[in-house]
Amino acid sequence: MSALMIRDLHKSYGGLEILAGINLEARTGEFVALVGPSGCGKSTLLAMIAGLETVTSGEIWIGDRLVNSVQPKDRDIAMVFQSYALYPTMTVRQNITFGMESRGVPKAEQAEAVKRVAALLQIEQLLNRKPGQLSGGQRQRVAMGRALVRDPKLFLFDEPLSNLDAKLRVDMRTEIKKLHHRVGKTTVYVTHDQVEAMTLASRIAVMNQGSVQQFDTPKRIYDRPTNMFVAGFMGSPAMNFIPARLTGATSIAVRAADGSDATLALAAPLPAGAPKDVVLGVRPEHIYRFTTDLKSRKPAVESMQAPVELVEPTGAETLAVLRLGDLEITGRFEPDDAPVMGETITLGIDMSRACLFDPTTKALL
Amino acid sequence: MSTRDLTVPVAAPATPWRERLGTMVPILVLAPSLAASFIYVFVFTLWTLYLSLSNSSLMPTYGFVGLDNYASLWANRRWNIAYTNLFLFSGFYIVGSMAIGLLLAILIDQRVRGEAVWRTIFLYPLAVSFVVTGTVWSWLYNPVDGIQAFVRGLGWTDFSFALTANRNTAIYAVIITGIWQSSGFAMALFLAGLRSVDPDLVKAAQIDGASVSRTYRKVILPTIAPIFLAVAVIQIQFAIKTFDLVAALTRGGPGVSTTFPAIYVYDLMFQRGQIGEGAAAAMMMLAALAVVLVPYSLWIAWRRRGEGRNG
Numbered sequence: 117m118s119a120l121m122i123r124d125l126h127k128s129y130g131g132l133e134i135l136a137g138i139n140l141e142a143r144t145g146e147f148v149a150l151v152g153p154s155g156c157g158k159s160t161l162l163a164m165i166a167g168l169e170t171v172t173s174g175e176i177w178i179g180d181r182l183v184n185s186v187q188p189k190d191r192d193i194a195m196v197f198q199s200y201a202l203y204p205t206m207t208v209r210q211n212i213t214f215g216m217e218s219r220g221v222p223k224a225e226q227a228e229a230v231k232r233v234a235a236l237l238q239i240e241q242l243l244n245r246k247p248g249q250l251s252g253g254q255r256q257r258v259a260m261g262r263a264l265v266r267d268p269k270l271f272l273f274d275e276p277l278s279n280l281d282a283k284l285r286v287d288m289r290t291e292i293k294k295l296h297h298r299v300g301k302t303t304v305y306v307t308h309d310q311v312e313a314m315t316l317a318s319r320i321a322v323m324n325q326g327s328v329q330q331f332d333t334p335k336r337i338y339d340r341p342t343n344m345f346v347a348g349f350m351g352s353p354a355m356n357f358i359p360a361r362l363t364g365a366t367s368i369a370v371r372a373a374d375g376s377d378a379t380l381a382l383a384a385p386l387p388a389g390a391p392k393d394v395v396l397g398v399r400p401e402h403i404y405r406f407t408t409d410l411k412s413r414k415p416a417v418e419s420m421q422a423p424v425e426l427v428e429p430t431g432a433e434t435l436a437v438l439r440l441g442d443l444e445i446t447g448r449f450e451p452d453d454a455p456v457m458g459e460t461i462t463l464g465i466d467m468s469r470a471c472l473f474d475p476t477t478k479a480l481l
Numbered sequence: 482m483s484t485r486d487l488t489v490p491v492a493a494p495a496t497p498w499r500e501r502l503g504t505m506v507p508i509l510v511l512a513p514s515l516a517a518s519f520i521y522v523f524v525f526t527l528w529t530l531y532l533s534l535s536n537s538s539l540m541p542t543y544g545f546v547g548l549d550n551y552a553s554l555w556a557n558r559r560w561n562i563a564y565t566n567l568f569l570f571s572g573f574y575i576v577g578s579m580a581i582g583l584l585l586a587i588l589i590d591q592r593v594r595g596e597a598v599w600r601t602i603f604l605y606p607l608a609v610s611f612v613v614t615g616t617v618w619s620w621l622y623n624p625v626d627g628i629q630a631f632v633r634g635l636g637w638t639d640f641s642f643a644l645t646a647n648r649n650t651a652i653y654a655v656i657i658t659g660i661w662q663s664s665g666f667a668m669a670l671f672l673a674g675l676r677s678v679d680p681d682l683v684k685a686a687q688i689d690g691a692s693v694s695r696t697y698r699k700v701i702l703p704t705i706a707p708i709f710l711a712v713a714v715i716q717i718q719f720a721i722k723t724f725d726l727v728a729a730l731t732r733g734g735p736g737v738s739t740t741f742p743a744i745y746v747y748d749l750m751f752q753r754g755q756i757g758e759g760a761a762a763a764m765m766m767l768a769a770l771a772v773v774l775v776p777y778s779l780w781i782a783w784r785r786r787g788e789g790r791n792g
Contacts, residue, residue, distance in 0.1 A: 168684050189690030201681035205703035214699070215689035262685075 118177075119144045119302035120165065120270055125174030127160055127326075134160050136326040138174070142270075142302050142319075149317035150306045153349070156323040158306045162274055165304060167191050179269055189218075194263035195272040198279065200255045202247040208258050209243040212265050233261045236298075253284050260292075264299065271303040277312065289315060310350045314338065322346045340471065344478040347397050347471060353435060356403075356445035358396040359475070362386070368396065368472075370420065371441030373460075378420035383468040390474070390481050397471040400435065403447035405455065406464035416468035424455045438463065526767070532760035539754035550761035560762065563740040566652055567769065570659065570741070571720040575713055577660040582667025582712070587697065589668070590675045600672070603665035611662070615729025618658045619645065622730075645731055648738035655727055655739055662726070663719065667712050674705035710777070717773045721766060742766045 120142040127135040135157045142148045150158040163169040165176060167188035176183050183191050202211050209230055216226045234240045237257045247255055256276060263271060276292075277285045293316055296303055307313055313320045314334045321331040322345075330342045341347035347355045360368040361377075366385045369377040380396075404410055406419040425444060426437040434454035436447045438461075447463070455461045472481040533551070536544040554560050585603055589596055606614065621627045624643040632640040644654035678701050686696040724743035727733060733740040742762060749759035 163684075166684075166688060168687065188684075188688045193688065195685070195688050197681040197685060199679055199681050201679060201685040203682065203685075203700050203704075205706070206699075214686070214691070218686075218690040218692070218695060262689075 118142060119146070119179060120148075120304065121175075121177040122161075122165070123175040123177075125161070125164065125176065126172045127157070127164060127169065128172050134326055135164075135172075138328055140321055140328060140331060142304060144302055145300045147296055147303045147305065147316055147318045149313035149320045150304065150323060151308065151310055151313040151320055151349075152323035152329075154308060157326040158308075158323050159274055161323075162195075162272055162304060162306045165270070166193055166195050166272055192269040193272055194266040194268040194270075195274065196259045196263050196276045198275040200247070200259040200276075200279075202255060202258055202262070204247055207244050207246055208239065208250075208261075211247070211258060212243075212262050215262070215266055229265050233265045236264065236295075237261050252280050253288060256280065256288055260295070264295075269302065271301050273303065273305040273307075275306055275308065278308070292316060310352065314350070320350075322349060324349075339469070340480065341397075342480050344395065344397070344473050347473070347480075351399055353400050353446045353448070355471075356398045356400065357473070358398065358440060358443070358445060360394050360396045360472075362390065362392050362394060368394065370396065372420055373423050373439040373441065374421075375441070380418040380420065380465065380467060382472075383416040383470070386472065386481055390472075391476070393475055394481065395473040395475050397473055398445070398465055399469065400446045400448040402466040402469040403438075403445070404464040404466070405449065405453060406462040410464050414464075414466055414468070416466055417464040418467050419462050419464050421460055422463050423460045424457055427454060427457050429454070529760045529763055532756060533758075533764045535757050535760075537756035537760070539756070541756055546757070550758045551765075554758055554761050554765070559737045559740055560742075560745055562737055563742045563745045564765070566739060567721065567723075567742050567766075569652060570656055570723065571717060573653075573656045574659045574663075574720050575716045577656065578664040578667050578716060579709070579712055581660060581664035582669075583671050585664065585668040586671035586675055589672055600669070603668050605665065606662045607666045609662070611725040612729045614658060614662050615726045618654070618661075619730050622646075622654050646735065648735045651731055651735055651739045655723075655730060658730060659720070659723070659726060663716060667716070670708055670712050671705070674708035675701065678704050714773065714777050718770060721770050742769075 118141045120140070122138055122140040125135055125138040125140075126133070138161060140148070150161060152158050160169060164171055165178075167183065167186060171184045178191055178193065203214060206214065212230050212233060213226045216229065221229075230243070234243060237260060239254065239257050239261060242250060242254055242258065247258065250258065259276070273292075277288055280288060289312055292305075296316070305313075305316060317334060319332060320334055320337050322329045322337060324345050330337055330346045337346060337350055341350060341355075344357065348357070358370055360370045360380075363369045363379060366382045367379055368382060369379050372378045386394075404417065406417065411417050411419075420440075422438040422440055422445075424436050425439050428435040428437075429451060431451070434449045434451045436449055436455050437444050438447055449455065473479065474481055531543075532541055534545060534547060536542060536546045536549075585599075589599055593599060622643070622645040624630065624646055627642070629640060629642040632642070644650045644657075682700055682704070683696060686700045691699065722743060723741050724747070727739055727741050727744060731739045733744050742765065746759050746762045746766065749755045749762060
């Protein structure tokens with residue numbers, strides 16, 4: 117059974133369309149991430165699931181209930197806000213019990229629930245403090261505690277980590293993942309950070325301009341993005357897009373730095389009706405220094421020459437900017453085997469991992 | 482070579498002179514107003530304090546008489562009425578204008594249509610001077626051609642509305658007028674406070690299942706508690722200075738029923754030539770203000786220290 121089902125959901129303010137026909141579902145216990153650039157409508161979608169925004173048209177089902185016109189408090193959801201939205205004048209304990217008090221839950225039961233959640237999140241020693249006296253990470257925990265204590269059908273997270281510094285963000289990310297494993301609640305998680313989406317979600321919905329571009333597992337989204345937007349948005353450094361020409365049923369030509377054409381064999385033939393001009397999408401980690409040994413291990417690797425324009429060592433890996441025709445592409449190398457600036461190397465491109473796109477429709481071929 | 486260049490004295494004097502001017506400018510700009518406020522506030526306060534201990538009558542004289550002026554002040558029934566009126570008026574006026582101001586602010590905060598129009602209407606009385614307010618309301622309270630006459634003209638011939646004509650109710654006429662004048666001001670401050678509350682807090686309370694009134698009582702209003710204090714302090718000093726409103730509305734009457742300390746001070750000093758006792762009355766007004774403002778500024782300082790410690 118699916119815990120959340122969204123059918124053909126529309127939202128517009130006046131004439132401005134924010135969401136244009138969203139279809140989405142989350143199975144019970146699943147972790148769904150909504151990811152996209154700012155203004156893509158992901159936060160609006162979350163607010164509509166929570167009942168904080170009205171539905172223009174379409175249906176939202178939570179469990180087996182159509183909730184379009186149900187009040188937020190009756191939707192059996194809990195939400196963690198970007199700003200945490202902790203009640204500043206209440207202690208941590210009061211923050212956590214506020215919802216139960218509003219619902220008239222008996223005091224003993226409240227105390228029991230607070231104890232359980234505080235132990236789960238290790239915030240027992242913070243219960244009598246006010247939010248102003250907590251650090252960012254602690255506030256984050258309290259906000260999650262307030263959501264957890266409700267034991268809801270559906271958890272909603274609205275960019276919960278974006279106010280934390282880089283290190284804490286990684287820690288809290290791990291913690292959210294652990295927590296989800298332990299609690300096993302259906303979760304919808306909005307983020308603009310594709311790494312968060314990749315690491316946390318069991319399925320990702322990539323959104324742009326009010327519609328879902330692709331809704332699939334992180335691996336499928338990363339390996340087989342349905343269009344150039346998804347391909348470019350997911351992954352850092354971004355996928356390289358190289359204009360190419362079909363030269364046969366299974367080969368393409370790419371402009372090299374010296375203006376000559378390099379012919380690359382495709383790993384699989386293109387479907388019939390593919391355009392003559394295509395865009396070759398290659399992730400930086402599928403670009404290697406070509407060796408015969410590599411070719412024997414990965415038979416789909418194709419080679420071409422490229423001068424190295426710039427080298428950026430990051431420690432764990434070294435990024436090299438390579439010239440191809442009049443564009444620059446990025447390759448990711450082992451630091452020990454990294455090219456040096458000014459060198460012209462023989463690239464190996466793993467064509468079995470490459471994607472081909474239609475330059476006019478931007479769709480995957 | 483380079484060390485010797487540094488010791489060449491040619492370029493040296495220009496920079497310090499400019500720097501000194503740079504540091505002097507703020508002091509020079511602030512000096513006149515600092516001097517003025519020092520003279521008008523502290524020097525005159527001390528002078529008044531001294532006069533209150535002197536035997537000044539028509540003109541300031543400096544024969545020391547101790548607390549005689551205070552004794553004769555507190556022996557005067559009219560001063561006692563004035564001081565009682567001050568507390569009665571302050572209490573009702575502050576609570577009333579804050580309650581009405583808060584109510585208006587909450588109503589306007591519900592995203593009403595034409596918010597700017599409502600805001601202007603409610604804030605407008607503040608733009609009218611107390612003298613105009615007092616005069617207009619004195620006409621409204623006037624039984625012969627005010628509200629009473631109007632309603633009677635509509636047919637309710639038994640209708641009675643003559644607050645200012647009765648010595649027991651006249652003070653309430655002053656209170657109502659004061660509230661009318663300043664609830665819009667309280668509303669503006671409260672509205673600004675309500676608008677500064679993180680909208681996510683309201684959403685969180687909504688999901689937590691709190692009703693609208695519970696959300697206001699438990700979440701929003703506690704968050705803007707400092708604004709309550711600020712509004713109260715501003716209103717209190719309005720209340721204690723009340724002079725022109727009463728002067729225009731009731732002239733302290735009927736009898737002495739709406740006399741206020743400020744009116745009494747004016748009367749003693751400039752009508753009756755009792756500057757010494759007038760100064761004593763003025764010091765009592767200062768004491769009333771200090772009772773409110775000293776704890777307030779101590780509290781502010783204490784809170785700031787607390788913030789500094791946490792931050």
